[in-house]
Amino acid sequence: MARIPASERRSALVEAALRVVSRRGIAQATTRAIVAEAGMSLASFHYAFDSRDELIDELIATVVAREQQAVIPDLVPGQDLRQILESGLLRYLEHLKADPDHEQAMLELTQYALRSPERHPLAVAQYRRYAELAVHSLEIAAEAAAATWRAPVEEVAHVLVAFTDGLTLTWLVDRDDAAARAVARAAADALARMADDR
Amino acid sequence: MARIPASERRSALVEAALRVVSRRGIAQATTRAIVAEAGMSLASFHYAFDSRDELIDELIATVVAREQQAVIPDLVPGQDLRQILESGLLRYLEHLKADPDHEQAMLELTQYALRSPERHPLAVAQYRRYAELAVHSLEIAAEAAAATWRAPVEEVAHVLVAFTDGLTLTWLVDRDDAAARAVARAAADALARMADDR
DNA sequence: GTGCGACTGGGACGACCGTCCCACTTCGGT
DNA sequence: ACCGAAGTGGGACGGTCGTCCCAGTCGCAC
Numbered sequence: 001m002a003r004i005p006a007s008e009r010r011s012a013l014v015e016a017a018l019r020v021v022s023r024r025g026i027a028q029a030t031t032r033a034i035v036a037e038a039g040m041s042l043a044s045f046h047y048a049f050d051s052r053d054e055l056i057d058e059l060i061a062t063v064v065a066r067e068q069q070a071v072i073p074d075l076v077p078g079q080d081l082r083q084i085l086e087s088g089l090l091r092y093l094e095h096l097k098a099d100p101d102h103e104q105a106m107l108e109l110t111q112y113a114l115r116s117p118e119r120h121p122l123a124v125a126q127y128r129r130y131a132e133l134a135v136h137s138l139e140i141a142a143e144a145a146a147a148t149w150r151a152p153v154e155e156v157a158h159v160l161v162a163f164t165d166g167l168t169l170t171w172l173v174d175r176d177d178a179a180a181r182a183v184a185r186a187a188a189d190a191l192a193r194m195a196d197d198r
Numbered sequence: 199m200a201r202i203p204a205s206e207r208r209s210a211l212v213e214a215a216l217r218v219v220s221r222r223g224i225a226q227a228t229t230r231a232i233v234a235e236a237g238m239s240l241a242s243f244h245y246a247f248d249s250r251d252e253l254i255d256e257l258i259a260t261v262v263a264r265e266q267q268a269v270i271p272d273l274v275p276g277q278d279l280r281q282i283l284e285s286g287l288l289r290y291l292e293h294l295k296a297d298p299d300h301e302q303a304m305l306e307l308t309q310y311a312l313r314s315p316e317r318h319p320l321a322v323a324q325y326r327r328y329a330e331l332a333v334h335s336l337e338i339a340a341e342a343a344a345a346t347w348r349a350p351v352e353e354v355a356h357v358l359v360a361f362t363d364g365l366t367l368t369w370l371v372d373r374d375d376a377a378a379r380a381v382a383r384a385a386a387d388a389l390a391r392m393a394d395d396r
Numbered sequence: 397g398t399g400c401g402a403c404t405g406g407g408a409c410g411a412c413c414g415t416c417c418c419a420c421t422t423c424g425g426t
Numbered sequence: 427a428c429c430g431a432a433g434t435g436g437g438a439c440g441g442t443c444g445t446c447c448c449a450g451t452c453g454c455a456c
Binding site: 031042045046 | 442444445446447453
Binding site for chain 2: 024025027104107108110111114115123124126127151155158159161162163164165166167169170172173174176179182183186187189190191193194
């Protein structure tokens with residue numbers, strides 16, 4: 001095995017862990033499975049990390065920090081706010097369909113963090129990040145549609161995050177595109193009603 | 199230990215398993231933990247069930263079948279559809295706050311079922327049940343408000359289920375009552391817009 | 397080139413997992 | 427009263443888990 005500094009091992013192991021969690025679930029993300037995915041030996045694992053818990057915590061922090069704007073609306077001129085939001089949510093749906101395992105992994109990581117008091121802050125941070133991304137999308141959308149959010153945009157963002165979660169879970173269970181699109185449409189409706197035309 | 203017929207052991211074990219899953223998560227719901235919760239020995243477990251998997255499957259089927267109308271609107275005369283729906287969602291929120299572990303357990307069971315192809319149908323059945331309950335609530339609400347659903351009520355029900363999931367997840371993470379109420383209000387708004395006055 | 401610290405491989409440890417076995421006790425039908 | 431079936435208890439099995447140890451190897455500074 002090539003000799004790799006511990007810091008690089010850490011990120012390689014985090015990436016491997018994400019792949020394992022996505023493919024097989026967090027319960028199956030054992031030290032041995034992660035190490036096999038990364039092509040290392042167990043010793044390398046515990047040379048880079050003190051414990052599996054430490055890796056999982058870093059995994060959550062990593063995916064949260066990396067989480068990208070999935071719902072960035074693509075701005076077609078002449079669209080009203082409702083249309084912009086709906087197309088943004090539909091784009092998120094396409095993203096979900098393209099890599100359902102990843103979204104399922106994010107959901108599992110949240111639930112995992114929720115299960116122990118000392119990890120709960122990780123879930124909170126995850127949702128704070130989601131909210132930030134949502135704020136950004138909502139500001140872009142309102143700007144493009146010449147609208148103003150009636151409530152603080154942070155509050156609207158909470159609603160968008162909740163709707164996105166609901167959309168995700170429903171689609172993951174039913175894999176019903178039409179139903180998911182209906183959810184997206186209704187959510188866009190609700191959000192658009194939280195703004196005034198300018 | 200008292201002698202109990204196997205059929206009664208089965209339901210006692212299922213109840214114990216639900217308590218363990220709620221309190222500590224499905225990963226901690228080991229045969230030994232369940233048996234200790236039920237006050238039995240391991241032998242009784244494997245006398246009543248062939249395997250842990252069999253119990254978990256029955257647990258999911260049981261909680262799904264038992265799932266009650268949580269969002270039944272309480273009908274105050276003179277309310278319009280939006281108000282009825284919002285008060286129903288707020289009642290669900292109170293239910294969630296009263297027993298968050300139970301809803302978290304339901305979410306975990308869904309994700310657990312999603313992780314293996316042969317258990318996926320259990321998750322689908324769970325959401326079909328949710329949809330049935332939602333249909334019922336929506337019909338009551340529309341009737342009381344003298345409104346008509348523009349789309350098939352089953353479609354609206356999907357949206358309600360998704361919104362409820364989002365509400366649940368957001369509150370479980372943030373425990374932010376005000377944010378959850380905002381989600382409920384927005385969801386009620388969106389749903390009400392899916393009906394016409396009659 | 398030599399030494400030392402960084403890194404690696406493989407095997408082992410104790411704990412816990414799901415499951416099984418078997419001797420034993422209790423109960424209902426006769 | 428008794429006998430077979432139903433139910434129980436405790437211990438044991440093999441497997442997997444997270445973690446650890448240690449002898450060995452590599453690469454870099456001197």
